[in-house]
Amino acid sequence: MVADKIFYNGKFYTMAKEGETVEAIAVYNGKIAAAGTNEEVKAIGAKEFIDMKGQPILPGMADTHMHLYSDCLEQEKVTAADIHSFDELVERCKQHLDDVKEGDWLLIENLHMDFLKEGSFPTVNVLDQASTEIPICVGSFCHHVHMLNSKALELCNLGPDVVEHTPDTIDRFEDGSLTGVISDQSYSEYVEPYLPKLTMEENIEKVDKYLQYCSSVGLTQLHAYQEDNPDGIRMYQEMRKKKGLKCRVAFHFVLDENTPRNIVTGFGDDMLKLGSAKFLQDGSVGAASCLMNEPFADQPDNYGKGCYTQEELNKLVKDAYDAGHEVAVHAIGDKANDMLLTAIENAYRPELGWSRRFYMIHATVISESFIERAKKLPVIISIQPIFIRNYVSMARKRLGDERLHYCFALKDMMDAGLILTGGSDAPVCEVNPFHGIQCALTRMDLTGNPEIISKEQAISVYDAVSLYTRNAAYFLEEENLKGTLEVGKVADFVVTDKDIFETKAEEIASIKVLETVLGGDTVYQA
Template sequence: MATLWTGGKIYTMAKVGETVEAVLVEDGKIVATGSVDSLSPQATSIQYLQGNVMYPGFVDSHLHIIGYGEKLKHIDVSNVRSKEQLLAIIRERMLEVPADQWVIAIGLNETQLEVPIFPTLAELDALGEAHLIIKRTCHHLILANSKAMAFAGITNDTPSPEGGVIEKIDDQLTGVLKDAALYMIVNHMPHITLEYIEDALEKAVISLQSYGLVGGHSEDLSYYGPPIQPINAFRKIVEAKQSFKVHLLQHHTVFKEVTKMEETSSPYLEFGAMKIFIDGAFGGRTAALREPYCDEPGNCGMLVHSTEQLEQYVQLARQYGQTVAVHAIGDLAIETILNVFATNPPQKGQLDRVIHCSLVDEGILEKLAGLPVAVDMQPQFVQGEYAAELARLGEERAKGLHPLKSLLDRGLVVAGGSDAPIEVPNPLYGIYAAVTRRNLGESHNGYGPEEKISRFEAVRLYTVGAAQIIGQDDIRGKIEKGYTADFTILEEDLFTIDIENIPQVKAAYTVVDGRIVYEKRCKE
């Protein structure tokens, strides 16, 4: 049974502007591309594109799928503009739930509030009797009320854990927990059951498909109880339905445990690199810098692990023939892990991955280009918090903030993602950000305009780049014979429409292995 896809523009992404008239698909693979006349005799059915535009299936190269599902389940506070509005929204929910329940708000960005300050612990405690957690947009900082901290045994006398900060003023808790400290609460909340995980995962996949995504590279195995629990959820919600393709990174704390399980990979659920967090984020001033933050003298952020620990983790991955993917935002963090990679290289043909790679200079760019390393970028990071990051880093350092063109110009493999739930996982938002480097509705030349890239290069981040970064660019990321029949079909041509309209474009169909897994309804 071979199906001919035609009736709209079809971009192969093999080279700039290349299109074909038709694509022949059989058993989930592309068996030929060409003209309708040449391919129709081989087809048993025809799928008309109805004038829509086909691309290789878009893949988000870095997100937290279950975490994104949690954002869909809980209170989204990413659009609040004042502390009073924030407290009112949470108070309403707190009054609705029993005292033993948990209220979770996600996406707080204090830099967009009228007065950019967090609520005090007293203000949080006054909202109600339930346990309360507010996750900052970066997810490297949370606010917790006294009841939530008591649940984790956190008191005024509790020392900060290695790689984290329990914030105190005059030896009194403020409710602010950074990096490793926040896991003292969030990794142990009692409502994280298998049913909860499955519900979050299902909500996430449905949403991701509606954005035209056919897959994502996710890191979820260390946050939801024993790793077998999220793995079983992925088996049930993703693998069994064969409607989405997940590539799972494995946090270093569970890497050996998962490896010993001898879990088998499939096209819909793959087990990939060891994931390590090197530092924190700019938002909480925990990203590791060579020089102090401009707005907090004496603070250079923090490295989560010593160099010796990093070497041990990387060597463990190498024992199992595996690559390593690292969260590294600050220049010190990036430089530190690149030095470790240089002395502990992967197998020939493999690529380690630097996720975020948010602050570079010429020296770091040269080191990246000289190593078997790919870079996993989140183009939307240049938007919402750029002004705050500029204040933290200063104009000179900010010249190396959120690079894209500099990486591509040096021949590095670069993929694009959202880091959802940090950003909205709509790949078109990322494409727009990569091309314009500004927020929608703004008219300036961009934040760091020298790092802007072309539309083709931006789309390539989510197609070819997402396949290259996991060594699958011979079967995924293009519309060519022998490649998987994963397609993102949009209502508009991203290469010809007005650039300002790109974020509004809708997915008409999402196709995985030749099967339509999402179809836009008229009312949408």
């Protein structure tokens, strides 16, 4: 055999074992055919030899929970991340009204309620101070809450008589009129259908550029959840034909009456495949809407909100599982996670072993009994360490000191043998995996704030990198195909300007990607 390419004189971290490196790899037909010393691998022979010049190299990284299309569009929206009052928000809206084309909306994202001096979300009366003629929609940083002005409410046909199918997701004043604050499923049902839509061609152009960006930060696999693009997975199929895919994409879907019943999780190939059936069980810590066993420390009457009763959740999970799908459920609060474990216990068929898996999305706050129960089930937990940067300012206030240990309990869960993977939940947070790795190590935000969330839950560099490489490959049963640089696996890898294993923890977010290789071919070069 003559290899297609031999990459030599590099420091390839295989991630198969902690600290294990090889100098060279041979690539044939997109996969690693040999790995070892320069001398051993170069002896094979190849059509092309590429000198890596001693640079550190990691396996290609995956984001196991992100909203690809939404984050793509987010890049063009106005940000409210730096807003600290209603007056500032109104002024920010006014500054961008002239940019809104006829028939479009003013869309603003990343408003952080805990940064606002008023301590609450702005209502329709506040947003109407900016405009009553142009529809305005402001999203929270967690993307579970959106605020509309009167024009937006009018266009969505939302009035006091609207019936919400999920309790407490459409906020009202005492007289029954709408405050304009709408969350979770009611936003998806009543607002999203009225937002401006792009054509297929426009979508392809924008998403293609976005995938190039993802390549530039070291991502070779994206798990896209609950896509709200009008063309769904077809858009990626068309893009693949016309432009190719710069990242591998798994399309995780909402199971409803429109979902084809004759194809199931895993349908597709290494570049584009159908992912898991996705459900949402609660809200977020930031919006004080995740479902908790005990009330929030700063809101003693608020236990959060659950989307489904235990019986309803049991049925949803079991029906999807029995239909042949792997199942992913968003659960952030400790009660939501306990309920999800119950639903998985109810659906799981032990005789299938790990042949069909359950994905717990977030598991941000867990109960004392969570780990022992989860260890007995074929669950993989997609956690978002980068969330820690947002929690530094609010976690203690909202959860109290006693529950902090169970917030992003990375070390406890990994020490117990649970498989954790890394994600960003983009557009909630930056998709760059090095940001998440730094947060997993320091348990701090990225701006130098000295406060630390549960320092005892910090993990090692190897474990943090594993979240995005070897562990991430367990999604969709791909551990024998991806995640480490070993013979037989795809030749996806990332060349960096600094060695992550020799970089100070608080400087990891500054690591730059010099080159990203997908299936042996360069898809990004600085």
